[in-house]
Amino acid sequence: MIETLEPVRIGLVVLFVLIGLFFTFVSMTGVIRLPDVYSRAHTASQADTLGAGFALAAVALVIGWEGAGFKSVILLFFIFVTNPTAAHAIARAAFEEGIVPWTEGDERR
Amino acid sequence: MADDDTPPPERGSVVVPVESTSTLRTTVTHLIESAAAGEFESIHFVVLASWRRDDPETAARNADAERLLDRVSAWADADLDDAEVEGVEIATAVVGADEYLFGPGDYAREIVTYADDHGIDSVVLDPEYTPVGNTTLLQPLAFELSNTDLVVREAPVSRPTRRERLRKEATGKRFAALFGASFAFYLLLGDPLYWFDWLTGVASAAIVAITLSRVSIDTEPSFPRTPMRVLRGLVYVPVLLFEILKSNLVVARVILDPRLPIDPTLNRVRVLVGSGLPLMTLANSITLTPGTLTVRARDGDLYVQSLIPWARDGLFDGSLERWTRFIYYGREAARLPTPRERDDVAVFQGPDATEELPLARADGGDETDRRHTDTGATRDAPTGSDADETTEVTDE
Incomplete structure (x- = not known):
C-alpha cells in the first residue's frame, strides 16, 4: 500500500510518525523523571495529544480521503476530547485524596 | 393587612x-x-x-x-x-x-x-x-x-410522567438537535449511500435522542446562536492546536534537559465563563495544553497545576479564557482584562504563594474531615514532614 504513494507523501508520513514517536518518548521520559502524580499526569497526556495525534495524522495520510482515513480524523477528535477529561479525573481523584502536589525542594516520592 | x-x-x-x-x-x-x-x-x-x-x-x-x-x-x-x-x-x-x-x-x-x-x-x-x-x-x-x-x-405536587415531559416544546428542540447530530455521526461512520445504514441509523439516533436529549444538551439550541458557536468553535480548533504544539515543545525541552528546573505549583484562577459547557471547554483546553492541568473546578474557581513558571504566566494571561468567551459569547465579550489584571489569581505553593493550599478540607463538612484524617494516616511517612503541609497538620 505504502509503495504506491508518491514520494512527498511518504516523506510526510515518515516525518509525522517520527514526530509522534518523539513526543511519545518525551512523555515516557517525563513519567519516569517527574516527581509526583500531578506532574506525571501532565506529561502522560502529552503522549495522547501529540504522540497519538501525529501517528493518526500519518495514518490518515497513508489511507487518504476514504472511509478509514476519515475515521482516523474522527478518532483524533475523540482523543482530544477524552484525554483532558481523563487527566483531570486522575488529578482530581488525587486532590480529593489529599495528596499535596510536589514542590521544588521536596523529596522525591 | x-x-x-x-x-x-x-x-x-x-x-x-x-x-x-x-x-x-x-x-x-x-x-x-x-x-x-x-x-x-x-x-x-x-x-x-x-x-x-x-x-x-x-x-x-x-x-x-x-x-x-x-x-x-x-x-x-x-x-x-x-x-x-x-x-x-x-x-x-x-x-x-x-x-x-x-x-x-x-x-x-x-x-x-x-x-x-x-x-x-x-x-x-x-x-x-x-x-x-x-x-x-x-x-x-x-x-x-x-x-x-x-x-x-x-411543593407537594405530583410529578408528570415521562410522556408529558417529551411533549414539552423545549425538549422537542433538544431532541431534534441530538437526533440530527447522532444520525449524521452514524452516517459518517457508515455508508451514507446504503439504505440499510439509513434504517439502522434512524433507529440508533432515535434511541440516543430519546434517552439522552435531556442529559447531553443543557442549553436550548437556538438560531443563530448555536450555529455561530459551532463556527466560532471551528475557528478555535487551529488556535488550540497551535497552543498545544507550542507548549508541548516547551515542556518537552524541560523534561529532556536535566539542567532546566521543574517547578510545579498549584494555582487558583477565577474564570469569567458561564457554568456548564463553557467551563468544561476552558478546563479541558487548559488540561490539553501541556504544562497546565486542571485539578479541580470549584464553581468559578479552577485549581490549575502548572509544571513550569512559563505555563503559569500563560495561564494568568488568560488567552484560553478569552478564546472560550469568544466561542460562547462572541467577539466583544472576549475583550476583557486578563485574570492577573482582575486580581482573580492566586498561587498556593512555592516562594510566590499568596494563599494557603486548600486541600480537601475546603469542602467543609464532617465527612470530608474524617476521610481526610484517614488518608493522612495511611499515607507515606516522609510526606508528613513537608513544609507545605501546614494545612494537613492543623487538620489532624
Whole structure:
C-alpha cells in the first residue's frame, strides 16, 4: 500500500510518525523523571495529544480521503476530547485524596 | 393587612425560584392554596440568572425570564381569584445577573440575599427546578438552603410522567438537535449511500435522542446562536492546536534537559465563563495544553497545576479564557482584562504563594474531615514532614 504513494507523501508520513514517536518518548521520559502524580499526569497526556495525534495524522495520510482515513480524523477528535477529561479525573481523584502536589525542594516520592 | 375572619399565628413571606418546568403551574397553585390557608402574605417568584448582564445575547434570556415571570404572576392572579383570597401580594424579580452562578452554593447565596433584602423567611421549591442545565441541582440546593435561617420545603405536587415531559416544546428542540447530530455521526461512520445504514441509523439516533436529549444538551439550541458557536468553535480548533504544539515543545525541552528546573505549583484562577459547557471547554483546553492541568473546578474557581513558571504566566494571561468567551459569547465579550489584571489569581505553593493550599478540607463538612484524617494516616511517612503541609497538620 505504502509503495504506491508518491514520494512527498511518504516523506510526510515518515516525518509525522517520527514526530509522534518523539513526543511519545518525551512523555515516557517525563513519567519516569517527574516527581509526583500531578506532574506525571501532565506529561502522560502529552503522549495522547501529540504522540497519538501525529501517528493518526500519518495514518490518515497513508489511507487518504476514504472511509478509514476519515475515521482516523474522527478518532483524533475523540482523543482530544477524552484525554483532558481523563487527566483531570486522575488529578482530581488525587486532590480529593489529599495528596499535596510536589514542590521544588521536596523529596522525591 | 387586616385579617378579619381568621387570626393566623404568623403570616410570612416566601420566595420561590422558578424556571419553565412541567410542575411550575401546580407549584403556583400550591402556593396560592397555602396563602389562602393563611400561611403567606406575600409570594416572591424569582428567576435566578445563570448568565451575566453584560454578556452579549443576554437580552433574549432576560426577555425569556420576564415572560416566564409574567406568566407565573398571571397564573397566581387567576388562582387568587379562584380561591377568593384578598391581600396576598405577588412579586417577581430576576436576580443574580451581575455574575455567573455555578453551583448550588451560588444559587443558595442569591436566594438568601434576596430573602434578606425583602424580609422573607421561607423558600418553596418546585420539585422539577434545575436551573443549571439538567444537573440534579434541587437536592444540593435544598441542602445548602437548609444550612441557612430560611425555612425550606418542596411543593407537594405530583410529578408528570415521562410522556408529558417529551411533549414539552423545549425538549422537542433538544431532541431534534441530538437526533440530527447522532444520525449524521452514524452516517459518517457508515455508508451514507446504503439504505440499510439509513434504517439502522434512524433507529440508533432515535434511541440516543430519546434517552439522552435531556442529559447531553443543557442549553436550548437556538438560531443563530448555536450555529455561530459551532463556527466560532471551528475557528478555535487551529488556535488550540497551535497552543498545544507550542507548549508541548516547551515542556518537552524541560523534561529532556536535566539542567532546566521543574517547578510545579498549584494555582487558583477565577474564570469569567458561564457554568456548564463553557467551563468544561476552558478546563479541558487548559488540561490539553501541556504544562497546565486542571485539578479541580470549584464553581468559578479552577485549581490549575502548572509544571513550569512559563505555563503559569500563560495561564494568568488568560488567552484560553478569552478564546472560550469568544466561542460562547462572541467577539466583544472576549475583550476583557486578563485574570492577573482582575486580581482573580492566586498561587498556593512555592516562594510566590499568596494563599494557603486548600486541600480537601475546603469542602467543609464532617465527612470530608474524617476521610481526610484517614488518608493522612495511611499515607507515606516522609510526606508528613513537608513544609507545605501546614494545612494537613492543623487538620489532624
